[in-house]
Amino acid sequence: MRASSFRRLHPKPDDEPDPTPQIPNPNLPALIRKKGTGVRPWLLIDSTGQAQVVEAGKHSIMRKTGLPARDLRILDPLLSSPSTILGREKAIVINLEHIKAIITAQAVWLLNSRDPLVTPFVEELQRRLLRLHHATKAKEAGANGNDTSWTNSYVLEEPRSAEASPINLSGGFPQAQEADEEGEAHGKQGIENRDGLKVLPFEFIALEACIEAACSCLESEARTLEQEAHLALDKLTSKISTLNLERVRQIKSRLVAITGRVQKVRDELEHLLDDDEDMAEMFLTDKMVQQFDNSLVSSSNGKDMDDSHGTHTSTTHSVINKQLDVEELEMLLEAYFVQIDGTLNKLSTLREYVEDTEDYINIMLDDKQNNLLQMGVMLTTATLVMTASIVATGMLSININIELFNIGTMRDWLRIVGGSAAAILTLYMIAIAWAKHKRLLE
Structure with a gap:
């Protein structure tokens, strides 16, 4: 039986000291730090x-x-x-x-x-x-x-x-x-x-500073991205290369990311502008003043605040939300909503410009591909007629005894070669004319 099992079955009396030495936990400071990570x-x-x-x-x-x-x-x-x-x-x-x-x-x-x-x-x-x-x-x-x-x-x-x-x-x-x-x-x-x-109350000053900092940061990033995008797209338009295509791909990825961030901020501001109750919740100072005034009135009337605290708080909260005028906060939010909406429109315009450039690049690539196909058709046609001449030359070079070889002179041989070349050129022109007639070539 193991010693640990024996100790569980036969516990030591209280007065008997534990012979096992107590080793301090070396991870105790780390555990304490982990406990306070909040x-x-x-x-x-x-x-x-x-x-x-x-x-x-x-x-x-x-x-x-x-x-x-x-x-x-x-x-x-x-x-x-x-x-x-x-x-x-x-x-x-x-x-x-x-x-x-x-x-x-x-x-x-x-x-x-x-x-x-x-x-x-x-x-x-x-x-x-x-x-x-x-x-x-x-x-x-x-x-x-x-x-x-x-x-x-x-x-x-x-x-x-x-x-x-x-x-x-x-x-x-x-x-x-x-x-x-x-x-x-x-x-x-x-x-x-x-x-x-x-x-303006303190909370609106701080709220405006926060929204302005976020909108200004997004607008600055959008402006920088717009400048880089126009430069990269112009280079890509002038010269289609792997490096320029990679730059445009990175810019497009950044454009998608920043558009999503701007869209989230715009949606949040739009949600606030559409809900007066959410805007009324932000009047912290006015709510504090009205709660204090209501507590003074309740104290002067001799009401017991401890017994009716829950009911009084909920009633005061609903009354405050109904009395607050959110027009001034709405005007503040609308100004930054227009700013962030303008940034979003700028990014949308940039995205359309990128898409138009991509379409233009695709058209240029298609045109080059068509030119390559036309060249392939022409080379294939030339190969065809040259093959016919090669076949004729091969037939004439067969080692058999015919009268043509016996009576032929150099002048006759040149006539044969010239006639063959003329026939090849004629066949080639006829093939190219037929391809243009069928609109296979321009």
Whole structure:
């Protein structure tokens, strides 16, 4: 019996030490690292344009953004997900080309910030957010008499007091504080005062930057491909060679790939424009403001928020979606829809040009093939008549005694050769005329 079986049948008492030495697992650090593979570096950009790298796992991102796990899988770089723009209750999920981001009402979570293609986007987003921050501060100073209690929270048309913020959607830049009655009154007055300068909310600024970066990247690739395609097709038209054909084949493969990518982005924007409810989900700041106002009304009426939280949340969510006006977001999306549609039309025109060039090349190849066939017919005809002459010469060279050989002279021999050549030429011309009559030759 093996020792391991004996130990299972006869367990040792608790006080007996185990003689087997405990060897530490050398793979323990690797197992720990494998267990924490869900932790990824996120670039967190706040409403003032400041950026910092945050190591966060999936569950941490879910708590801070309010997103379910299935929405986070869209941003997984290991999975191949189509172009997607999702509006949720507290965040917007964007997966467009190299842009993989989560937008809340106060921050942007960017996943692949180390990608060289993302660096220009981050710089542009920071510039826009900084301009928005300065514009909001200037507007607050003009509308509220340099009230220093206002901070950098955004609504569609008027800035809102950070002291009135009910929740911290960004998870990395806490701004929620308890507001007294005087501060709440100032915040509500600022929200209702909508006669001043119109300022886009934070989430729309970030959303526009993401869509613009994706559309600009696709348009730049399409423009570069168009230039390379025209150059390669012109070379192929002037000279048909294996190298030129291979270049055109590679360009056509790239054209098919980029057309599919552009088509996906266009379809996603078209889907958003056709569904007002999806666009209403993206008004994160307005929903936050209205939820806070509703909570203030409920608190003033003495309602128990704990007992009716689920019903109140669903009712508020439906009321918010009905009240939000999506016209401004629709105009923003339509501008980039026109841009991406123009890029798609440009690629379609390029594809037609490639197909026309292929047809032209096929016509040229068919013409050359016809010329080769005609040459083959002519050579075959010449071979036929030459064969007849060879047969006649062979018959005359047979070693038999005939009177023609005895009385023939050199002049007679030249007459025979000349007559044979004339007969061969005559037969050849007759054969070529018959082929042209039957339209076998041009």
